[in-house]
Amino acid sequence: MNEHPLIARRSLATELTGRLRDMIVEGTLKAGDKISEPDLCDLFGVSRTPLREALKVLAAEGLVDLTPNRGARVARIAPEAVEELFPIMGMLEALAGELACARLTPDDLSRLETMHAEMIGHWRRGEWVPYSGLNRRIHEEIFRIAGNATLAGLYQNLMVRIHAVRFVARKTPERWAEAIEDHERMMAALRKRDGAALSTLMREHLRHKADVVHEALRQLGAPEQG
Template sequence: MTMILPSHIPVSRDTLQQRVAVRLRELLVQGNFEPGSKLNERELCEQLGVSRTPLREAIRLLVAEGLVVLDPGRGAFTPSWSKDDISDTFDLLGVLEGLAGELAAQRITAAELAELTALQHEMQAAYERRDLPTYYQLNARAHDLLSVAARNPVLRETWKQVNGRMHALRFRSNQDEAKWTKALDEHAQILAAMKARDGATARQLLEQHLRRKRDAVLKLYPVEPTR
């Protein structure tokens, strides 16, 4: 499957560091950096069209999200996960998303359900175009919407922290055609459970969904990553 990413992502010079963080987050999530690789500030400044000050402020924001790690004296790096780290984190994420789905099935509003339905149609369209970056953005919004619809602030904040660590790996898990097809079908089943207000099924589907992503990601790590 061929995926074309833009080589230059412009950022207006009058934007705040949050806007720079959005662009850098896209690069990180879309797999432009290998695990454990150093972020070259000069190259990123040129690519994003910004000075080092907003870039460094954006990097600090992404450190808080778990997308970047700082090594004193060496600089900023992408996280380097062990297979145990990946497995343990996805296992926890599956529990959190399963609980969110169960609660959301009972608490989701009509407007949120309509939005989730629209996202499913847009994901289908992105899949048919083989537009993986757009698909992932829509996919992430769908999962985020479920965490909101659960109406449990503690669950949502915990989910955001854990999910932030797995952003880039979740994106890569769909780069296999068969797995991407399966993931889209699973989302359709989750949507059906939401419409039926079937919390038990929603929980089961989401837990299975995350286990499959875990297994797909682990296959990308035949050896332990090192830096």
Template sequence: MDEAAVDAREGLVEKVANYLREHIVMDHFQPGQRLPERKLAEELDVSRTPMREAFKILAAEGLVVISPRRGAVVADVSPQDVQEKAYVLSVLEQSAAELCCANASDDDIAELQALHFEMKAAFLRRDRQNYFRLNQAIHNRIVSLSGNNSLIEIHATLSRQLYRVRYLSNLKNEKWSVAMDEHEAIMAALEARDGKQVGNELRNHLGKTWMKYANPAAGDQPLADVDTESG
């Protein structure tokens, strides 16, 4: 197979994986649901080979489980798994924020501020989908500006595994204005180049978001203060 054919095949597999990933995230495919290989291949007008390759990608991301008898099934992440992964994600973003303050240029900070203003506009319009998209873009950009490739790679993996949970948490967030205020504090600390404060603000913000989904009884406790060994 020549290089062009390989690139085309890889592009098709990624396209299928993106379609499945989005539908899992948006809860169109729910935890425990079997993903019918033949039916999906027909719907997307692809052969079953790229579909199987896409399943493997999503399995590596922790979004599906592949078993000999049932095929690909949407993964069901337990509250404890969410807590544990969210804890690691919060630590990563805290570290990334400190590195971002040290490494980012003034233009980089201005770009983050522009994204923040766009997100605030979505908040004022009560446009949750665009708010969530921009929210994720801000978090990912802060991590990217850390300049630490290992941190960026691990964060990307965990983010993909928890993306669905975070999306659903965003839809259920009854204290949306509080989350917006927390982002205002994050941006203020970024502009001041206060790495420690940005890290603390981010970790506190993530802790509240995730724990309200995984353990509603945790209330507004920061993630670091919640017992992750409880069920």
């Protein structure tokens, strides 16, 4: 008999939250999709109670819209939110890049070089999902190297609101090549420990990402309000 059913239930809900979040980021669940509780219960082999707890967490993060009597849908980000959030993200990433260059160790650079080379390989093979995962990890690694917990916390709080569209928005071949060029230039700045250059490049990189997200929202038919 389980002596701590509440702890077990919370642990299951936490695991489900992570898995559903990954499904949204990877595009398995797309913006605007209705979320079928019976299908997900069958998929994960769980009851509706922990699943609904997980959906409430994702709703608080802004990834899911919960409507009484209408169920849950994957949230869409409004164009206005992109205009507000991406410049802030750009400034946070710029500061992280500058701090990372000052703290970068040979081991840190080696890890980034390995991830970058692997990401380039996925790009050449047209493998979007693993590419986007490594893209995210590279940005997160730069924040880790920066060594500022407050900065990293602000970044993660904003990422919760935009990462579903930021990393799932499919790029045109031209936009994808542009992103690769951005990352090549970022790696060059890291190798030189040029914090000012990396700061400028990361702000520019976020402007490019904002353009991609706007294009994706137009393709999705995102509402202009909300």
